[in-house]
Each structure stands twice: as structure tokens, then as C-alpha cells.
Amino acid sequence: MSSASAPPRVEEVSDGVFAYIQPDGTWFINNTGFLAGRAGVISVDACSTERRTRDYLAAIAATSAQPVRTLVNTHHHGDHTHGNYLLRGATIVAHEKCRAEILAAGLPNFGGLFGDVDWGGIELAPPFLCYDDRVTLYSDDLRCEVRYVGSPAHTTNDSIVWIPARSVLFAGDLIFNGGTPFMLMGSVTGAIGVLAGLLKPLGAATIVPGHGDVCGPEAIDDVLGYLRFVLDTARQGKAAGLSPLETARQTDLGQ
Numbered sequence: 001m002s003s004a005s006a007p008p009r010v011e012e013v014s015d016g017v018f019a020y021i022q023p024d025g026t027w028f029i030n031n032t033g034f035l036a037g038r039a040g041v042i043s044v045d046a047c048s049t050e051r052r053t054r055d056y057l058a059a060i061a062a063t064s065a066q067p068v069r070t071l072v073n074t075h076h077h078g079d080h081t082h083g084n085y086l087l088r089g090a091t092i093v094a095h096e097k098c099r100a101e102i103l104a105a106g107l108p109n110f111g112g113l114f115g116d117v118d119w120g121g122i123e124l125a126p127p128f129l130c131y132d133d134r135v136t137l138y139s140d141d142l143r144c145e146v147r148y149v150g151s152p153a154h155t156t157n158d159s160i161v162w163i164p165a166r167s168v169l170f171a172g173d174l175i176f177n178g179g180t181p182f183m184l185m186g187s188v189t190g191a192i193g194v195l196a197g198l199l200k201p202l203g204a205a206t207i208v209p210g211h212g213d214v215c216g217p218e219a220i221d222d223v224l225g226y227l228r229f230v231l232d233t234a235r236q237g238k239a240a241g242l243s244p245l246e247t248a249r250q251t252d253l254g255q
């Protein structure tokens with residue numbers, strides 16, 4: 001967790017629709033977002049630590065006097081869900097598998113993976129309004145489609161939040177903008193199918209990625225290019241009789 005990164009910032013990507021961008025977008029430095037309606041706020045994801053989530057809630061409060069009434073989790077990863085417990089009073093919404101994975105993961109327990117992190121007083125707060133396929137939320141009269149992507153991709157339980165009238169897509173971690181996409185808990189092949197078959201056809205003009213700056217649809221092609229490169233590299237390594245590690249070490253990463 002680099003203390004040299006710029007502070008988080010709020011960007012209004014469409015009227016009343018905000019992205020909360022946390023530089024530099026590396027592991028566990030995620031983006032969230034919120035819709036500020038007259039009758040309440042809908043939040044898309046929380047943050048990784050107590051402090052980061054409290055900062056996020058302060059940013060919401062500086063924008064809207066309304067409480068967060070609904071919290072959507074795009075997937076179970078702790079950077080998007082550890083802070084759920086601080087959104088007291090909100091209905092926490094996610095795919096059924098997202099709830100199961102949050103409960104299975106439990107409290108932060110990453111060994112030395114992230115060094116000495118002050119997670120704060122995190123309490124488990126799993127989603128308790130769960131869907132199998134999709135659910136529709138309204139921010140005032142603005143329709144927001146919360147859709148399970150249908151197959152393993154970034155994880156086993158990825159959902160997107162799509163706002164057709166504004167052509168705004170909250171992509172969760174299906175899109176990393178400027179960072180290496182992470183598929184270790186999902187499926188590379190599945191992610192290619194989801195990006196090419198679901199995300200691209202939406203035709204979103206504005207994408208709030210799970211990590212990195214707000215972007216346009218070109219980010220989908222960037223991630224697809226990387227995922228296809230990984231698969232091609234794996235096929236070539238296997239054909240050459242190399243182990244995955246040998247293949248990785250011999251690979252020219254290029255772009």
C-alpha cells in the first residue's frame with residue numbers, strides 16, 4: 001500500500017452517478033462508485049480497510065445528505081467487501097455465490113502477502129439480498145441493471161452494474177485499467193467469453209473499472225488482448241513441453 005499514491009477522488013461520470021477512484025489501482029486499492037438519488041444513495045462496493053471505507057463514506061457525505069440505503073458487491077474480494085460493515089442500515093445486495101465466498105473467506109487473513117496492513121476493526125457483513133441472475137435497482141427513476149455475468153471470470157461470482165440510459169458500466173474487476181488483470185480465482189477462458197460476449201455488446205460509453213482510471217470501451221479490448229496473450233503463451237509453452245513457470249520466465253511480456 002503505497003503512501004506515495006495520490007489521494008482518492010470523486011468523479012461525476014454522469015448526472016448523479018459518481019466514480020470513487022483510488023490511485024494507484026494496484027492490489028487492494030480498488031474503485032467504488034455511488035448513485036446519489038433524492039431518496040437515498042446506492043453504493044457499488046466498499047473498500048479494503050476501515051480507514052479507506054471511512055474516507056469513502058466521507059466523500060459520499062460531502063456529495064449527498066442522503067444515507068446509503070443500498071450496497072451492491074460486484075464480487076467477494078476483500079478490497080470490495082471488507083468495508084461492508086461500515087454501511088450500517090444499507091441493504092447489501094450481491095450474487096448468491098458472492099455471499100458464500102465472503103463467508104468462506106472470513107476476516108482478513110493474508111499472511112504476509114500485503115505486509116503490515118492496518119485493516120481496522122473489520123466485521124463480516126455479507127450480502128443478505130441475493131440473486132441468481134440479476135436484479136434491477138432504481139436511483140429515483142434511473143434504472144440500474146445488476147447482472148451476474150453467467151460464468152467464472154475474475155472470480156466465480158462477478159456481477160456488473162449497467163445503467164443503460166447513461167451508457168455507464170460499473171465493471172467491477174472484470175476490467176483493470178492500466179494494471180494486470182487478475183484471474184487466478186476465476187477463469188481466463190470464462191473472462192474472455194464474458195468480455196467479448198456480454199461487456200462489449202453493451203456498448204458502454206463510460207466504464208468505471210474495479211482498478212485504475214475511468215475509461216471507455218477500449219479498455220475491454222486491452223483486457224481481451226492480454227487474456228488472449230496469456231492463453232496463447234500457455235498453449236505454446238505446453239506444446240513445447242515447458243512447465244508454466246518455465247513458460248512464464250521465457251515470455252517476452254511486450255506491452
Ligand SMILES: [Zn+2]
Pocket residue numbers: 075077154173210
Ligand atoms: Zn477482485
